[in-house]
Amino acid sequence: xxxxxxxxxxxxxxxxxxxxxxxxxxxxxxxxxxxxxxxxxxxxxxxxxxxxxxxxxxxxxxxxxxxxxxxxxxxxxxxxxxxxxxxxxxxxxxxxxxxxxxxxxxxxxxxxxxxxxxxxxxxxxxxxxxxxxxxxxxxxxxxxxxxxxxxxxxxxxxxxxxxxxxxxxxxxxxxxxxxxxxxxxxxxxxxxxxxxxxxxxxxxxxxxxxxxxxxxxxxxxxxxxxxxxxxxxxxxxxxxxxxxxxxxxxxxx
Amino acid sequence: xxxxxxxxxxxxxxxxxxxxxxxxxxxxxxxxxxxxxxxxxxxxxxxxxxxxxxxxxxxxxxxxxxxxxxxxxxxxxxxxxxxxxxxxxxxxxxxxxxxxxxxxxxxxxxxxxxxxxxxxxxxxxxxxxxxxxxxxxxxxxxxxxxxxxxxxxxxxxxxxxxxxxxxxxxxxxxxxxxxxxxxxxxxxxxxxxxxxxxxxxxxxxxxxxxxxxxxxxxxxxxxxxxxxxxxxxxxxxxxxxxxxxxxxxxxxxxxxxxxxxxxxxxxxxxxxxxxxxxxxxxxxxxxxxxxxxxxxxxxxxxxxxxxxxxxxxxxxxxxxxxxxxxxxxxxxxxxxxxxxxxxxxxxxxxxxxxxxxxxxxxxxxxxxxxxxxxxxxxxxxxxxxxxxxxxxxxxxxxxxxxxxxxxxxxxxxxxxxxxxxxxx
Numbered sequence: 001x002x003x004x005x006x007x008x009x010x011x012x013x014x015x016x017x018x019x020x021x022x023x024x025x026x027x028x029x030x031x032x033x034x035x036x037x038x039x040x041x042x043x044x045x046x047x048x049x050x051x052x053x054x055x056x057x058x059x060x061x062x063x064x065x066x067x068x069x070x071x072x073x074x075x076x077x078x079x080x081x082x083x084x085x086x087x088x089x090x091x092x093x094x095x096x097x098x099x100x101x102x103x104x105x106x107x108x109x110x111x112x113x114x115x116x117x118x119x120x121x122x123x124x125x126x127x128x129x130x131x132x133x134x135x136x137x138x139x140x141x142x143x144x145x146x147x148x149x150x151x152x153x154x155x156x157x158x159x160x161x162x163x164x165x166x167x168x169x170x171x172x173x174x175x176x177x178x179x180x181x182x183x184x185x186x187x188x189x190x191x192x193x194x195x196x197x198x199x200x201x202x203x204x205x206x207x208x209x210x211x212x213x214x215x216x217x218x219x220x221x222x223x224x225x226x227x228x229x230x231x232x233x234x235x236x237x238x239x240x241x242x243x244x245x246x247x248x249x250x251x252x253x
Numbered sequence: 254x255x256x257x258x259x260x261x262x263x264x265x266x267x268x269x270x271x272x273x274x275x276x277x278x279x280x281x282x283x284x285x286x287x288x289x290x291x292x293x294x295x296x297x298x299x300x301x302x303x304x305x306x307x308x309x310x311x312x313x314x315x316x317x318x319x320x321x322x323x324x325x326x327x328x329x330x331x332x333x334x335x336x337x338x339x340x341x342x343x344x345x346x347x348x349x350x351x352x353x354x355x356x357x358x359x360x361x362x363x364x365x366x367x368x369x370x371x372x373x374x375x376x377x378x379x380x381x382x383x384x385x386x387x388x389x390x391x392x393x394x395x396x397x398x399x400x401x402x403x404x405x406x407x408x409x410x411x412x413x414x415x416x417x418x419x420x421x422x423x424x425x426x427x428x429x430x431x432x433x434x435x436x437x438x439x440x441x442x443x444x445x446x447x448x449x450x451x452x453x454x455x456x457x458x459x460x461x462x463x464x465x466x467x468x469x470x471x472x473x474x475x476x477x478x479x480x481x482x483x484x485x486x487x488x489x490x491x492x493x494x495x496x497x498x499x500x501x502x503x504x505x506x507x508x509x510x511x512x513x514x515x516x517x518x519x520x521x522x523x524x525x526x527x528x529x530x531x532x533x534x535x536x537x538x539x540x541x542x543x544x545x546x547x548x549x550x551x552x553x554x555x556x557x558x559x560x561x562x563x564x565x566x567x568x569x570x571x572x573x574x575x576x577x578x579x580x581x582x583x584x585x586x587x588x589x590x591x592x593x594x595x596x597x598x599x600x601x602x603x604x605x606x607x608x609x610x611x612x613x614x615x616x617x618x619x620x621x622x623x624x625x626x627x628x629x630x631x632x633x634x635x636x637x638x639x640x641x642x643x644x645x646x647x648x649x650x651x652x653x654x655x656x657x658x659x660x661x662x663x664x665x666x667x668x669x670x671x672x673x674x675x676x677x
Contacts, residue, residue: 084633090651
């Protein structure tokens with residue numbers, strides 16, 4: 001699905017990612033954990049195509065194509081999805097118009113005709129149920145006046161509509177109460193199949209009680225310093241990040 | 254200085270006098286005053302505070318050296334694209350009300366006349382717009398065409414909009430002075446669209462409209478400026494709002510090499526409301542200059558203004574909003590907002606709120622913002638597969654729609670959305 005090799009990235013001359021290596025296959029769920037400032041959000045932004053970052057070294061192959069050569073919109077059209085940590089409010093652009101434009105641009109890229117109005121409405125209805133999103137919200141402007149939980153659910157709703165091959169969830173659990181967390185996790189679990197993959201970026205272990213990862217990676221100072229199975233997350237929860245920091249600093253001498 | 258200014262003015266006066274109609278609906282004293290004002294003050298240049306960004310004298314010197322005042326005949330087919338299906342369509346062709354191009358009036362409560370049918374001292378024309386206020390008012394008072402008078406009689410709620418099309422068809426450089434007087438009598442209500450189009454060559458349109466809204470009456474007015482980028486215009490609205498009356502105007506500028514709007518609202522009746530909204534999208538070397546005046550003369554009135562601009566390439570946008578709260582105008586509630594998006598490094602936007610408040614118990618506020626397109630929003634849309642061009646269009650439409658949504662005539666709104674989509 002995606003193969004990240006020796007990825008270095010910096011912003012305003014400051015290096016944040018210092019050689020990331022990660023291989024995600026179809027059907028897998030990977031969790032990336034790490035303390036604040038370790039580069040988690042930078043990684044998701046660089047993969048999604050945010051232009052503020054300079055990739056200085058390394059390569060990312062996504063389904064056989066060089067991801068870093070593509071514009072942000074083409075990455076999305078190829079099946080990459082980023083659920084934003086802080087979804088953007090866009091007053092004046094209705095959710096419906098936004099989603100319809102997105103679906104049709106993706107379809108056009110893949111040589112398909114625009115979606116029929118009735119099929120589109122049916123799709124909206126079906127996916128709204130999946131994330132228990134109030135139908136009133138879809139009629140409003142994108143994320144405008146949404147609560148924190150509603151914004152995150154709207155991200156999962158968009159993901160359900162666009163059916164990406166690879167979804168990166170950037171701290172989707174932050175700011176969610178336990179009910180919203182359950183709804184979000186439920187949505188992800190229902191969408192998960194052998195044909196798609198998820199990268200779940202999180203600071204805490206609690207999301208991983210609901211979305212069970214196949215692999216857990218610990219990101220520290222711009223590198224993946226440890227990888228393992230879901231038990232690693234529990235170990236991290238018990239020991240805290242200080243232990244990791246300590247080990248790492250010892251290694252650095 | 255005066256002598257030099259007069260040269261431009263003198264040339265204009267000579268060029269248009271020869272072919273001008275007799276302006277019978279403006280009283281003689283006003284006419285004399287108009288000519289005197291023009292001779293003394295001339296056409297304003299950029300040393301004039303109100304025309305700082307809009308050197309009209311230079312425009313005439315450069316663009317209108319050979320005013321011919323020759324026009325092509327305007328046919329039904331010229332006007333048809335601008336008629337609105339659901340409206341009563343009226344046509345003012347090269348400044349003259351043209352009955353044969355206009356719809357028949359079958360609705361009760363409306364009187365339509367040529368301005369020339371209103372004569373002498375009983376004519377209300379010129380009561381609101383005084384020559385000594387501005388050179389372009391004086392120019393209109395002296396040389397106005399035989400414009401249109403629209404009256405909605407007492408107590409009539411007109412069920413359909415009135416659409417006035419001001420259409421010009423100059424063969425060569427011409428100066429046209431279209432004019433209207435809109436009179437909404439007490440307890441009457443109507444929606445009036447004024448559309449400005451040009452099917453001819455280079456034209457300068459000096460439009461003047463006096464709008465009198467009497468007690469408890471309501472006028473919803475839309476000004477749609479789409480004269481094309483070979484046109485120059487000054488558009489003056491001189492409005493008087495009576496007790497418990499409501500005046501709403503939305504001005505949308507789709508094109509025009511130079512468009513200057515002087516929108517002056519005299520709030521003369523207590524408990525009245527006045528709302529001005531504006532939208533302009535400029536590119537090339539266009540200049541769109543919106544000057545507004547909310548003159549609160551009496552207590553307990555509300556006014557609001559929302560002007561939005563999208564400025565691209567080397568074009569210039571201006572918003573100058575003056576709120577004048579007189580000593581007696583206690584409990585005034587006035588709000589003004591100017592928001593702009595600059596799309597290029599060479600574009601310019603000048604915004605200036607001017608609040609002059611002489612009453613002590615008032616609520617007045619103003620806000621202005623100018624920025625680039627929101628990069629975070631742009632990235633969010635792209636991250637969902639929406640291409641750069643579509644994403645920008647979506648964001649600009651979202652910005653503009655706050656003003657476009659004020660338009661309550663479906664076919665007009667559709668037309669605007671189509672035209673605006675070409676400009677985003």
